[in-house]
Amino acid sequence: MNNPAGTLFALLSAVLFGASTPLAKLLLGAVDPWMMAGLLYLGAGIGLAGVHFSRSMVRLPAVEAPLRRSDVPWLALVILSGGIGGPLLLMLGLARTDAASASLLLNLEGLATMAIAWIGFRENVDRRLMLGAFAILAGAALLSWKGQASLDQGTLFIAGACLCWGIDNNLTRKLSSADPVQIAMLKGLVAGTVNLSLALAAGAAFPSATSLLAIGLVGFLGYGVSLVLFVLGLRDLGAARTGAYFSLAPFVGAVLAVFMLGDHFSARLLIAGGLMGWGLWLHVSERHEHEHVHDALEHEHRHRHDAHHQHEHGPDDPPGEPHTHRHQHRPLVHKHAHFPDLHHRHGHSGTH
Template sequence: MRNARIAIVLALLAAVFYAVSAPLSKILLEHVPSTFMASFLYMGAGVGVGVMYAFHWRREVPEERLTRGDFPYVVAMVVLDILAPILLMAGIAFGTASNASLLGNFEIVATTFIAFLAFREPVSKRLWVAIAFIVVASIVLSWGGNDALEFSPGSLLVLLATVCWGLENNCTRKIADRSTYQIVVLKGVFSGGGAFLVALVLGEALPSLAYVLPAMALGFVSYGLSIFVYIRAQRTLGAAKTSAYYAIAPFVGALLSLALLGEPLTPTFLVALAIMAAGAALVVVDTLAHSHAHEHSHVVVHMHDGTMHTHVITHAHGHVHYGLARVHGHHHSREELLGEGHVHG
C-alpha cells in the first residue's frame, strides 16, 4: 500500500513537472528565441539525466541497453523531437500558454490515430468518443475569432507539434523496454543539438547565458525529471494507470498559465476547458478499465559474473499508447527486481 501511494505521488509529480513547461517557457521566450528555447529545453533534459546516469550505469542490466537494431527508431525519435518542440515554442510565442497546455491533449488523438492506422492497434468505442471531445475542444481553442473563418497560427503550430510527438511516441514504443536513461539522454543531447543548429541556420540571436541556464534547468525538470519519475511510478502502478494520473498535466499547465501570466479567462477557453475535461475523463476511465485485464508477470533467471540473478518482469499491455508526453504513456512497462534487492531502471 505504501509503495502504491508513493507511486501515485510520483505520477502526479511527473504531471506537475511537465505542466510548468508552458507558462515558464512563455516567460523565457521574451528573452530566448523559440528555436534556441526548444534546443535548451532538450539539452537540459539530456545533460541532467546524463549526470544521473553516470551514477547508475554500472548497475544497469546489459540487456536493457540500446542495440544497433534500435538505431532506426532512435534516429526517427530524434528528428521528430527536433521538430516538435520548435513548433511548440513558436506556437506558445504566437498564442497563449494556457491554450498550448490544453492543446497538448491532442497528442492523445495523434498517437491513437497513428497507432490505429500504422500499427493496427484496436481502439475502444469509449476512446473514440474521448477523441471526438478532444478534437472539438482543440477546434474551439484554435479558432481565430468569431468574425473570421480561420484558425489562429499559434494553435495550429501547437497542434502540429502534438502530431510530431504522436508519431514520435509510436517510434519510441518500439524501444520502450530499453534503458530509460539512454533514451532520455540520446533524445535530449541529439534533439537539443539538432535544434541548436537549426537556430543558427535561421539566424536567431544567441541569448545571454543568464537565460540559457534557466531554460536548461526547466528542460531538466519538465522533460528529463518528469520522464524519470513517471517511469518510477509506472513500475508500481503499471503503464495504464500511470498515464491516467498523468492526464492532469494539461489542466495544471493551463491553470498555472492563468495564475502566473495573468492570461484572460475567456468564455471560449472555459467552453474548451469543459469539453477537454470530459474527453480527458473518458481517457482516464478507458485507461483504468483496461489496466487490470492486460497485466502479467513472469520470472527470468540467468547467471551473470557467476551470480544467479532473478528478474520479475511485469508487462502492462494497453490497447493504445496514449503518449501524453514524450516517453510517457507507453503501455509496456518493465519492472526488474534483482535477487540482491536492487531495483534497476
C-alpha cells in the same frame, strides 16, 4: 494486471511537461524560439547525462536493459520527430499564442498519439475510449477557433508540434523496454545540439547566463525527467493510454498560465477545459479485462518474477529483483485486467 505505477508515471510526466509550457512562454520574450527549442532539449540531455554517468561512477547495479544496435533507427526517428520538429513548432506557436490557450491546445498531442496507436499500431479501442477522444478533440477545436474562416498561425504550429510528438510517442513505444534515462539523454543531447546549431546559423543570439540556467532547468525537468517518466508509462500502459493520461499536461499549463502570466479564464477556456477533462476521465476510469493468449516471446527488459515472468535463470543471470536479462516467455492463456503493455499487445475480437 492494471498497473498503478504506470498510471502514476504518466500523470507525473504530464505535470512536469504541463508546467514547462507557461515557463517557456515566460522566457521566450528574450530568447529566439529556435534557440529556446535547442536549449530546452540540451538542458534535458545534459541533466540526464549527469544522472546516467553518476550511476556508473557509484557502480549501481544495472537494472535497465541498454539500447541495442537494432534500436538506432527507431531512436533516430524519435529524435527527428519529437526532439527536433516538435519543440521547434511549439516555440513558434507559443510566440504567437497566449500561454493558457497554447497549453490546452497541447491536448492534441494525446489525440494524435491515440489515433496513431489505434490506426497504425492496432492498439485496442472501444466506444468509451473513442468518446473520450472526441471530447478532447471538441475542446481543442473550441479553443482553437478564432471566429474566422481559418485557424490562426499559432494554432497550426502547435497542432503540428502535437502531430510530431504523437508520432514520437508511438515510435518510443518500440524502445520502451530499454533504459528510459539513456533514451531521454540521447534524445536531448542530439536534438538539442541540432536545434541549437541551426539557431546559431540563422543568427540567433545566446541568452543571458541567468536565462540560460533557467531554460536548462525547465528543459531538464519538463522535457528530460518528464520523458523518462513517459517511457516508463509507455512500458506499462501502451501508447494510446499513456497519451490519454498525458492529457493532464495542458490543464496544469493553463492553470499556471493564469496565475503566472495573468491570462484570463474565459467562458470558452472553461468549456473547452471541461470537455477535455471529461474526455480524460473516460480514459483514466477504463477497465479492460478478458481471456487472452500470450504467444511465446523472447526479449530483454527490467522485470520481477510476477505472473508473466516464471522463467529459469542461468548462472550468468543477475541475482535479486528487479533485474534485467534476456528471457523467454512460454505460451500462456489467462484472464485479468490489463493494458497493452510490453506483454499485452495482442489482437482483439469485436466483443472486447
